[in-house]
Amino acid sequence: xxxxxxxxxxxxxxxxFIKFLIALVTVGAVASLLRFIFGLxxxxxxNDTYPWGLWISFDVVTAVPLAAGAFxxxxxxxxxxxxxxxxxxxxxxxTGFLGYSLVSIGLLLDLGQPQRGWHVFRYWNVHSPMFxxxxxxxxxxxxxxxxxxxxxxxxxxxxxxxxxxRWLEMPxxxxxxxxxxxxxxxxxxxxxxxxxxxxxxxxNPLLPLLFWVSAICxxxxxxxxxxxxxxxxxxxxxxxxxxRTLAKILPWTLGLYIALRVFSLVALSDGPFFDRPGLTIxxxxxxxxxxxxxxxxFAQKSVRDDDRRRSIAAGLVIFGLVLNRxxxxxxxxxxPDKIYYPSLIESLVTIGIIAGHVLFFVLIARxxxxxEHHPETVDYTIPDPLRKVGGASPxxxxxx
Amino acid sequence: xxxxxxxxxxxxxxDMTKCTxxxxxxxxxxxxxxxxxxxxxxxxGEGYQNPPxxxxxxxxxIKFRDYQKNGQNEFAFYKEMCMHCNDxxxxxxxxxxxxxxxxxxxxxYDDKRCIGCRFCMIACPFGVPxxxxxxxxxxxxxxxxxHDRVREGMKPACATACPTAITYGPRAAMIQAxxxxxxxxxxxxxxxxxxxxxxxxTSVIYLTSLPFDELGFKKVTMRALPSxxxxxxxxxxxxxxxxxxxxxxxxxxxxxxxxIKALREADETGTETAEPKEEQQ
Numbered sequence: 001x002x003x004x005x006x007x008x009x010x011x012x013x014x015x016x017f018i019k020f021l022i023a024l025v026t027v028g029a030v031a032s033l034l035r036f037i038f039g040l041x042x043x044x045x046x047n048d049t050y051p052w053g054l055w056i057s058f059d060v061v062t063a064v065p066l067a068a069g070a071f072x073x074x075x076x077x078x079x080x081x082x083x084x085x086x087x088x089x090x091x092x093x094x095t096g097f098l099g100y101s102l103v104s105i106g107l108l109l110d111l112g113q114p115q116r117g118w119h120v121f122r123y124w125n126v127h128s129p130m131f132x133x134x135x136x137x138x139x140x141x142x143x144x145x146x147x148x149x150x151x152x153x154x155x156x157x158x159x160x161x162x163x164x165x166r167w168l169e170m171p172x173x174x175x176x177x178x179x180x181x182x183x184x185x186x187x188x189x190x191x192x193x194x195x196x197x198x199x200x201x202x203x204n205p206l207l208p209l210l211f212w213v214s215a216i217c218x219x220x221x222x223x224x225x226x227x228x229x230x231x232x233x234x235x236x237x238x239x240x241x242x243x244r245t246l247a248k249i250l251p252w253t254l255g256l257y258i259a260l261r262v263f264s265l266v267a268l269s270d271g272p273f274f275d276r277p278g279l280t281i282x283x284x285x286x287x288x289x290x291x292x293x294x295x296x297x298f299a300q301k302s303v304r305d306d307d308r309r310r311s312i313a314a315g316l317v318i319f320g321l322v323l324n325r326x327x328x329x330x331x332x333x334x335x336p337d338k339i340y341y342p343s344l345i346e347s348l349v350t351i352g353i354i355a356g357h358v359l360f361f362v363l364i365a366r367x368x369x370x371x372e373h374h375p376e377t378v379d380y381t382i383p384d385p386l387r388k389v390g391g392a393s394p395x396x397x398x399x400x
Numbered sequence: 401x402x403x404x405x406x407x408x409x410x411x412x413x414x415d416m417t418k419c420t421x422x423x424x425x426x427x428x429x430x431x432x433x434x435x436x437x438x439x440x441x442x443x444x445g446e447g448y449q450n451p452p453x454x455x456x457x458x459x460x461x462i463k464f465r466d467y468q469k470n471g472q473n474e475f476a477f478y479k480e481m482c483m484h485c486n487d488x489x490x491x492x493x494x495x496x497x498x499x500x501x502x503x504x505x506x507x508x509y510d511d512k513r514c515i516g517c518r519f520c521m522i523a524c525p526f527g528v529p530x531x532x533x534x535x536x537x538x539x540x541x542x543x544x545x546x547h548d549r550v551r552e553g554m555k556p557a558c559a560t561a562c563p564t565a566i567t568y569g570p571r572a573a574m575i576q577a578x579x580x581x582x583x584x585x586x587x588x589x590x591x592x593x594x595x596x597x598x599x600x601x602t603s604v605i606y607l608t609s610l611p612f613d614e615l616g617f618k619k620v621t622m623r624a625l626p627s628x629x630x631x632x633x634x635x636x637x638x639x640x641x642x643x644x645x646x647x648x649x650x651x652x653x654x655x656x657x658x659x660i661k662a663l664r665e666a667d668e669t670g671t672e673t674a675e676p677k678e679e680q681q
């Protein structure tokens with residue numbers, strides 16, 4: 001009784017915005033319950049022509065690259081050894097873990113038989129991109145959960161798990177990058193089967209590679225936006241100096257993406273490209289405003305060093321990525337005579353999932369040390385019990 | 401009853417010029433597969449076409465097409481059904497392998513395995529798999545090629561009921577028969593055996609007198625669809641090892657460099673560390 005009362009007073013002390021998020025999540029949860037009671041046909045605008053709608057296009061195909069910050073930053077900090085970006089890693093891991101958990105929830109809602117999700121483990125089909133993605137998403141959610149356990153173990157002072165987790169840190173970072181490379185690209189492979197269905201502007205054999213490179217761009221942009229938002233609204237210190245370093249990498253990845261995209265259009269696709277005005281506009285917005293404009297913005301030092309303009313450029317990349325995923329998975333697949341748009345319930349569920357993401361991030365940041373992480377106190381070098389690297393190493397000793 | 405040699409890949413040869421539009425095939429299909437009736441209205445499509453589309457209750461349907469020939473009104477027909485591809489897209493994309501191309505020809509669906517992800521519906525170039533949209537825990541529905549009949553040596557229900565247009569037999573023989581008809585009556589047909597190469601070859605072969613797209617046939621690639629995704633998916637193990645191995649090596653090198661640098665700095669400042677001193681190189 002007292003515990004319940006304590007929780008009640010705690011919730012009452014929350015900011016109004018958090019309460020609003022709680023309301024949105026509740027509405028989304030009720031809406032997803034309706035899907036199971038009344039069936040997919042009654043609650044969604046899906047039909048035999050459009051078997052995949054908003055839930056696949058946003059909750060899976062778009063949400064996965066939006067959660068790419070964790071693996072991108074993990075690899076940048078720990079493998080490419082840009083150690084000073086370390087303070088950004090934990091918030092990115094929390095975002096990634098939440099993102100993937102919600103992807104799993106979205107996918108389960110969309111499945112006709114969610115109670116049979118485990119069948120993927122029993123009946124393998126290695127020819128299926130969906131099999132690949134389900135295995136990767138489950139594996140990567142586990143990796144993110146283990147990475148997320150660090151702040152939890154710190155919070156409760158569990159020393160042994162902390163030591164195990166620290167010992168696992170590097171293997172987890174490498175596994176995260178390898179698994180993410182696979183499923184980020186395989187989401188693009190999904191649509192390689194849609195020959196003669198996906199519009200020529202987006203259908204090309206490089207789709208998996210393009211999905212992977214754009215996921216890396218979006219991962220870094222999300223981190224820039226998130227750190228700026230945490231500074232602005234959650235009273236966290238300004239990480240502008242670190243974000244500048246991150247922003248320096250973006251012109252390279254964006255440039256690579258644009259080059260691959262142009263190459264795929266010119267050399268690997270067959271026209272007609274501009275036969276449908278709506279799609280042409282969508283393509284121009286995606287490429288022009290979502291990738292080329294931020295490329296030129298991030299290429300300028302003045303933009304990278306300015307907190308506001310850097311955030312705007314990062315926001316444009318996110319816009320480009322979201323539009324690209326919708327173009328590939330929804331707009332580009334549409335029959336001009338028969339338009340799909342999401343139903344109220346589909347929209348409420350997706351809004352609930354987005355609200356849930358923000359809500360859980362804020363709550364986790366409130367109760368766990370995800371910002372107060374001091375990398376300088378942690379020895380990240382690989383354990384060296386045999387003293388091979390030090391002076392005792394014969395190869396080094398013999399070198400002089 | 402055993403009249404079929406079930407060791408061979410069997411195919412339907414459907415000669416649309418011989419179809420009378422009686423829709424006996426539709427009725428036979430519903431009877432054999434115990435499919436519910438659909439509430440429909442007259443003239444919801446062209447001619448006497450009914451029901452308006454294939455669905456979870458309707459595995460096959462005759463599409464009507466009104467056209468004029470020598471000033472006379474004529475009907476043309478197209479029997480919509482699963483094409484039973486030789487290398488089916490649905491089977492390749494299904495994460496749990498619920499679809500299987502049987503040795504006898506039909507592509508069959510295992511409703512005990514299906515998780516309901518609907519990737520088969522996205523992948524099928526002919527738009528065949530349909531979904532039980534009215535149910536809370538829906539499954540996929542599609543033409544079974546009457547595998548249960550074919551396995552026992554009987555012809556599929558629609559082929560048995562059809563008085564004129566459908567021949568059923570080994571696929572190679574059906575293609576030969578189709579080509580013979582094209583050679584003998586070049587004026588009667590569009591010169592094409594639909595299904596010989598479409599989507600890598602199908603077990604339903606069509607002959608028509610009207611252009612295929614006019615009848616509502618989908619434009620499909622001649623390449624087997626699974627090859628489009630496999631050309632990317634086959635790289636998965638290699639990419640996993642390359643990225644994993646590359647990043648492992650990179651971080652090992654960087655960490656080693658760090659450690660040596662730290663030791664050297666400690667050495668230069670003369671600080672005693674627990675590590676053995678590094679010798680100058």
